[in-house]
Amino acid sequence: MIEPDAxxxxxxxxxxxxxxxxxxxxxxxxxxxxVTHELAHGLxxxxxxxxxxxxxxxRAWNADxxxxxxxxxxxxxxxxxxxxxxxxxxxxxxxxxxxxxxSQQMLQxxxxxxxxxxxxxxxxxxxx
Ligand SMILES: [Zn+2]
Numbered sequence: 098m099i100e101p102d103a104x105x106x107x108x109x110x111x112x113x114x115x116x117x118x119x120x121x122x123x124x125x126x127x128x129x130x131x132v133t134h135e136l137a138h139g140l141x142x143x144x145x146x147x148x149x150x151x152x153x154x155x156r157a158w159n160a161d162x163x164x165x166x167x168x169x170x171x172x173x174x175x176x177x178x179x180x181x182x183x184x185x186x187x188x189x190x191x192x193x194x195x196x197x198x199x200s201q202q203m204l205q206x207x208x209x210x211x212x213x214x215x216x217x218x219x220x221x222x223x224x225x
Contacts, residue, residue: 106131108138110145126200130170137169138162168210174199175207184208184217 105127106119117135119128143162150157175197182188183204194204208214 106135107148108135108145115139124200126194126198126203129198130174130200130203133173134166134170137166137173141165141169171203171207171210175204177207177211177213180204180207180211180213181216184213185220186217 102120102123104120105123106117109116109118117132119131119135121128123131141162143159143166146159147157149155175193179188179193179197183190183193190201190204193199194201197204
């Protein structure tokens with residue numbers, strides 16, 4: 098059975114070149130996240146690795162590399178300043194998503210990951 102949503106993106110290595118292949122049927126925001134994730138692997142100089150574990154036939158996974166790439170993807174797509182501006186209510190979520198080309202999930206993840214929500218809440222509490 099073909100699952101059109103199953104594949105997001107991957108980096109294919111051809112000697113010293115990295116070629117990003119991605120699923121262009123995903124939303125623009127998801128494609129942006131998928132491609133940026135692959136670029137993050139490149140910026141972090143993660144070495145090529147087999148896509149499948151030959152022993153199990155399952156997808157090979159380096160959790161540390163994926164965590165690093167996920168973190169850098171968020172850093173590249175949503176600045177701390179924008180996460181804080183949204184958390185403070187200075188920029189509407191829809192405006193931020195439109196301006197940055199990111200999904201609601203990515204924006205919320207960055208607001209949480211940067212501590213912007215807690216910071217805005219502290220500021221709000223201390224001004225009363
Ligand atoms: Zn990855």
